[in-house]
Amino acid sequence: MELELRHLRVVRAIADQGTLTSAARELGMTQPSVSENLRRAERAVGGRLFHRDVHGARPTPLGEVVAAHAGTVMNAVDRMTAATTRHHAGVLPPVVRVHCTPGTLVAHLSVAVPDVTGCDVEISTGAHPGRPLELLAGRRSEAALLTCFPDPRRAERAVSPEGTRRSVVAREPVFVGVSADHRLAGRREVHLAELAEETWCVDPGPHHELTDHLVRSCRDTGYRPTLRACDHTEGLQLVEMGRAVMPFAPSARPREGLVCLALRGTPLRMTTALYWHPLGPLAGDRVQGLWERLVRAQHDIVERTPRYRAWLERHPDWRTTPRAMETTSPHGA
Numbered sequence: 001m002e003l004e005l006r007h008l009r010v011v012r013a014i015a016d017q018g019t020l021t022s023a024a025r026e027l028g029m030t031q032p033s034v035s036e037n038l039r040r041a042e043r044a045v046g047g048r049l050f051h052r053d054v055h056g057a058r059p060t061p062l063g064e065v066v067a068a069h070a071g072t073v074m075n076a077v078d079r080m081t082a083a084t085t086r087h088h089a090g091v092l093p094p095v096v097r098v099h100c101t102p103g104t105l106v107a108h109l110s111v112a113v114p115d116v117t118g119c120d121v122e123i124s125t126g127a128h129p130g131r132p133l134e135l136l137a138g139r140r141s142e143a144a145l146l147t148c149f150p151d152p153r154r155a156e157r158a159v160s161p162e163g164t165r166r167s168v169v170a171r172e173p174v175f176v177g178v179s180a181d182h183r184l185a186g187r188r189e190v191h192l193a194e195l196a197e198e199t200w201c202v203d204p205g206p207h208h209e210l211t212d213h214l215v216r217s218c219r220d221t222g223y224r225p226t227l228r229a230c231d232h233t234e235g236l237q238l239v240e241m242g243r244a245v246m247p248f249a250p251s252a253r254p255r256e257g258l259v260c261l262a263l264r265g266t267p268l269r270m271t272t273a274l275y276w277h278p279l280g281p282l283a284g285d286r287v288q289g290l291w292e293r294l295v296r297a298q299h300d301i302v303e304r305t306p307r308y309r310a311w312l313e314r315h316p317d318w319r320t321t322p323r324a325m326e327t328t329s330p331h332g333a
Helices: 005-017 020-027 031-045 061-088 109-117 130-137 209-221 232-240 285-300 306-314
Strands: 050-053 056-059 095-100 120-125 143-148 165-173 175-179 199-202 226-229 246-248 258-263 269-276
Touching (some): 005 020, 005 061, 020 120, 031 061, 056 061, 130 143, 130 269, 143 285, 165 285, 175 232, 199 209, 199 232, 232 246, 232 258
Parallel strands (some): 095 120
Antiparallel strands (some): 050 056, 175 246, 175 258
């Protein structure tokens, strides 16, 4: 058996992300598919590529060699793809590629993109925004929809490769999920300081902005949070059992055994933004149309959950979406 590009892409993703679960999200694949491609890669090179335990996947000495070469090969392939793409500037491909970080508006892209472009859409989701921006800058995707977690004490700084464009779709608070039997479950809002003794469930990947944002905000409140790395399903179970708490989007649907509470003063916040390349096929009226549909979905779908709607009514000065599309030209910061 010979190594194929798909095997190399999986090996590089596992090395970058640190877990098979995070690699699967990054590649838009199922975890069993990632595991099978890893097994085939290991058979091809004749040895184990990763040590796997509860903490994730660490490259073996052989894995470090293969991952390094995989990065070189895939970068060369990506550059070749970008070079051929530049010969078709402004022309829509048969399938529009959109790379995302997890967020409540991602599912709506499957409707919004075909509505605007008349094309099929391929949506890939990964935990870290770096890879989608890299692909967009290299013209290896048509757009990105990314959620970041800015520090509310400082002016928001747009960070992305030079040459891309960005427009904010929504700025929202982050809530916290607790057990329905939790001592604070009956409250509408709680202070972050009241959760100092809790264990927080966070994403197991090595690069996760929400975890960094949570730690920074808790330190500003006066304590260092206790973290437990686990996947979303395990996190939900721990919260329901009263053994942990977890950050939640304010639009999270009601779930038996769990209550989402607002945080007073909104110390945790998230910004969702649409990114595109000005020379790509989604520039101009197309990106304007896509932005408008995402904003409409934010109001008509995302903000319709009872708890989120009640919070917005109590905070009339909080505007989740801009009044008009504002384009910025972000640079690395």
